[in-house]
Amino acid sequence: MELNMLEAKFLSLPKDVGFRTSSYPTSLFGIHSYPKSNSSKVICARVSNSATSNKVATSTLLFQSKINGINEAISRTLDYFDDEYGGVIVNPDRLPSNPNVFASLLQSSLSQWITKGKKGVWLKLPSEYSELVPMAIKEGFQYHHAESGYVMLTYWIPEGPCMLPANASHQVGVGGFVINDKNEVLVVQEKYCAPPYVGFWKIPTGFIHESEEIYTGAVREVQEETGIDTEFVEVIAFRHAQNMAFEKSDLFFICMLKPLSSEIKVDDHEIEAAKWMPVVDFVKQPWIQEDSMLKKVTDIFIARMGKKYCGLFAHHLISKFDDRSSTLYYNVVNTRDSNCIGA
Amino acid sequence: MELNMLEAKFLSLPKDVGFRTSSYPTSLFGIHSYPKSNSSKVICARVSNSATSNKVATSTLLFQSKINGINEAISRTLDYFDDEYGGVIVNPDRLPSNPNVFASLLQSSLSQWITKGKKGVWLKLPSEYSELVPMAIKEGFQYHHAESGYVMLTYWIPEGPCMLPANASHQVGVGGFVINDKNEVLVVQEKYCAPPYVGFWKIPTGFIHESEEIYTGAVREVQEETGIDTEFVEVIAFRHAQNMAFEKSDLFFICMLKPLSSEIKVDDHEIEAAKWMPVVDFVKQPWIQEDSMLKKVTDIFIARMGKKYCGLFAHHLISKFDDRSSTLYYNVVNTRDSNCIGA
Known part of the structure; x- marks a missing residue:
């Protein structure tokens, strides 16, 4: 389910946090460019071989659904918001607590997002969902940053340099x-x-x-x-x-x-x-x-x-x-x- | 096993990273004090009720060992270094990969560290050990920060305000x-x-x-x-x-x-x-x-x-x-x- 971006603020992801090419409205002379991919630190997960194989595997997770009398193949995804830069923000308030359900949904979500040409994926896991961390890492996510109550993981889908902004330095x-x-x-x-x-x-x-x-x-x-x-x-x-x-x-x-x-x-x-x-x-x-x-x-x-x-x-x-x-x-x-x- | 502090550098924890009262050698006029406990962000795990009960539970993890002909009760701990400020740094190179073994050792380690009057515990878990994250959270640890290859968790043992330094702001x-x-x-x-x-x-x-x-x-x-x-x-x-x-x-x-x-x-x-x-x-x-x-x-x-x-x-x-x-x-x-x- 795609929700409106307006609610994304509670994610602590201001809408201006996106990719390097996105606007940075408070920048003094227009736009900061986000850290270059030749930065000393790689901050994005890459699409790994295992993730690629998942793309295929997730086709088995498609479900049949009857909408308006027509059979459609739809795949279930994690609840998420689109961001303004072609990326997605997983809704941390509607995470499944069961790690296996999460793992399946994450696989099918990634499959859909790849098909849709999405770019970065932001996955914020509050401390009480720590059991989902290994599932996300297994799926190819990387740690981005953490604060006392949560860890943020990211996944960069497209070929080419990672455009996600780094955390404080x-x-x-x-x-x-x-x-x-x-x-x-x-x-x-x-x-x-x-x-x-x-x-x-x-x-x-x-x-x-x-x-x-x-x-x-x-x-x-x-x-x-x-x-x-x-x-x-x-x-x-x-x-x-x-x-x-x-x-x-x-x-x-x-x-x-x-x-x-x-x-x-x-x-x-x-x-x-x-x-x-x-x-x-x-x-x-x-x-x-x-x-x-x-x-x-x-x-x-x-x-x-x-x-x-x-x-x-x-x-x-x-x-x-x-x-x-x-x-x-x-x-x-x-x-x-x-x-x-x-x- | 307690190892020499000299090797702690690879933890990316410079020896001057300790508690608020510790020295900060590159400070211009002596010492920066670390962020106050009345900071907007609590960055330490507190000793929770569950952790307190663990202190009791870990007594069952004591092992009998015969040293110099004398039976002694020693408890097994995770491999760690003492830091210069009364805290401990868990050795990320010698973590048990089995989550259950890790959980048991973490419990018995905490029990020992509490007995010894230790203060902060630094637990750096590389991405490949993500399965240990839920175990640490369950034990009362909190996220401190993360970079693409690891997440750092901390635990503050003493009563009173948390003295661990915050990450970059x-x-x-x-x-x-x-x-x-x-x-x-x-x-x-x-x-x-x-x-x-x-x-x-x-x-x-x-x-x-x-x-x-x-x-x-x-x-x-x-x-x-x-x-x-x-x-x-x-x-x-x-x-x-x-x-x-x-x-x-x-x-x-x-x-x-x-x-x-x-x-x-x-x-x-x-x-x-x-x-x-x-x-x-x-x-x-x-x-x-x-x-x-x-x-x-x-x-x-x-x-x-x-x-x-x-x-x-x-x-x-x-x-x-x-x-x-x-x-x-x-x-x-x-x-x-x-x-x-x-x-």
Whole structure:
């Protein structure tokens, strides 16, 4: 049964998630192209020999049905939606719980979808349907991604390169430089840290949540670790590192924050100590002086304090193409109060 | 059997992937704290009632063994490594293929790990072991993430908040402004695009690969779509949008690129047409004039062309803490050739 695409949202598959050639409405200048097939990671299942043989085998699964007095051969399929890009999304709310029934229906569905010239197949299996996972893998599906409550599997039908989009590739961290009017920087010592960092006073840092703004995340992390309320000023630099946790990459945004309170309340779970430290003492720390990365960031921070540096402000903008609000980080252009010369 | 941690790398679990309180050696200012338990997404399995009852049931799985002439009760476990944070990593190379054997061993392993005060359990199941997935779920494990060849499941043993780190939360896109010495900008029309974009000349865009630099990705995308070779100059702005594909977020970096060639070769697969377009014509397009996001980015681009704007350059730095090379994006400070006044 083919259902209307309108209901597909609950699948966590926005309708703009399709193939590489599909539109990506929130893209700044039109369309992102999805990752190329020459990506380091193949994210599609290929039509394997076993799947091909299934195409034949499934013909035995055709059922006779009498509709309007005419005998028609129709094959039963899993409940699914068509997506906008020639693919199908299996309805996770109407999965058969019996693995054998699922396996048969998956075979006959694939057979029909191949006949119909369908492209990618999205199969989201909630945790309570984990017994269906081996059936899907056997049929030629591959894991695409997983979250705590489900695993998503995919299958790419056509010959040629796989056009399905990859899942997220980066984690995002933030660090906050908070300076008070006594030229003191807010610093913390982590409770549990690697030997090189013991005794090191650092700025508060942390990961942002999956659906959190960079500026919100920086303010939250500082508040959680030190109890200090702050206001985001700007991103002064960011670092990009490859192959971090789970082979994904890491983006780390260094933010200037303005303190709105002064009394420190340390988060006992992860912070050993926190304090306001004179900037000169912060900079003098050997960890900073001896490390090119830390030294450079500190230089930027000092230049920013001296109003000799331009960072990127956060501006909220809504694109008319999708009515979606997003945040554009850019410098202030052609204004007298540019932070290059004094914010 | 407990093996040495040294071999854990093949698990794609760098040794710094542990719990929130563990060190994160490449963090710019020490330690990122892992996502808080009040994160929007719970990523750990909790010790469920069924798992608790399993703790009792597994006592029947103890085996008698005679070591040095003494009878000792030892329980069999899955092959695993200790990680540095009090957790265990199940060895994916020595999984029993029989699901029933696996289920029994998982139960007795959990029982032992609980007794030993272990914390998180990482269970990586390659695709060929998909039959073990339902067994792990039944035992209380939850999906953590998946890639095409495997699914990773986790289990959090202690009372209290889950401290396991989340998987990647963002996808990263790039767009390239390429200007030649005739004040023409390199633009493309996508082959397949949503109705609002039909006829829109846009800059080349795309996602970066999982282990690719922003500057490399921008140059690659431009080359793939148009055949034009370029050199990265700087990031002039970036956009952050929430809840995009698969509910993850999106970071999009707008880059200035310098052309190194001029002859256009269109990528037939995804690009309808590409050309060098006078900047005045590019800006005049109604799509840009009527959309606040596109208009702002174009303003920034024009300001940058007029050398009245500061972007962020890419600098390669190695931190002495981990000998890892990463890229720091920042503006040029205190130099006469700052791009604020003319690069």
